Amino acid sequence: LHIESLPGCFEKDKKVWNIPEEKRKEQAAKAGLDLVFPFRRRFASLSGLEKSAFRSSFHLNKLLLAYAREKGIEVLIRQSMELLEQRLFVPDPKKDGKQTPMKGHPVFIAQHATATCCRGCLNKWHHVPKGRKLLGHEKQEVMLLHKEWLEREMARK
Numbered sequence: 001l002h003i004e005s006l007p008g009c010f011e012k013d014k015k016v017w018n019i020p021e022e023k024r025k026e027q028a029a030k031a032g033l034d035l036v037f038p039f040r041r042r043f044a045s046l047s048g049l050e051k052s053a054f055r056s057s058f059h060l061n062k063l064l065l066a067y068a069r070e071k072g073i074e075v076l077i078r079q080s081m082e083l084l085e086q087r088l089f090v091p092d093p094k095k096d097g098k099q100t101p102m103k104g105h106p107v108f109i110a111q112h113a114t115a116t117c118c119r120g121c122l123n124k125w126h127h128v129p130k131g132r133k134l135l136g137h138e139k140q141e142v143m144l145l146h147k148e149w150l151e152r153e154m155a156r157k
Contacts, residue, residue: 043126043141046148049115058113060106060153068106068154073147080107080146084116088142089134093119106150114145 049055060068068076087099088111100117101108111117115125122128128138 043138043145044115046114046145046152049113049125052115055113055115058109059156060109061103064106064109065153065156068150073151073154076106076150077143077147079105080110081143083107084111084139084142088116088119088122089139091132092130096120106153107146110146110149110153113149114142116142116145 071079083105084107087093093099097118097120100111102112103109108117115121119128119130122142123130126138126141128134134142
């Protein structure tokens, strides 16, 4: 059973109580519920990123476009998640700022186009602080940006 979580803040006896997300998840699991947290988009949008001449210059070449279309969006997003778990979502990525190639895989191009190529760009464009692991909703926003950008590219002629 899926239920959407309400804010973990309530007032009782003139005192404000806050129940952290992890505690709400724990209690939902005990009750046999799959707790779904409402999604609030906070990252820069693709239309905002496209205002940058550098970010808007990235497109999949014919070879990468053919690869993307052959694999499909689900496979690309899974590959993206696997790559980013080690290269971006960690507190201090190895070779941060230099770890994302400019060619070779659709995900790499998507990273540059969406300013999710390194922690510096993630901080500058999306206001995610360096030096800490990304939170669940931040990972979700990165993946949604990638999905949206890749779908646009795959729809291009």
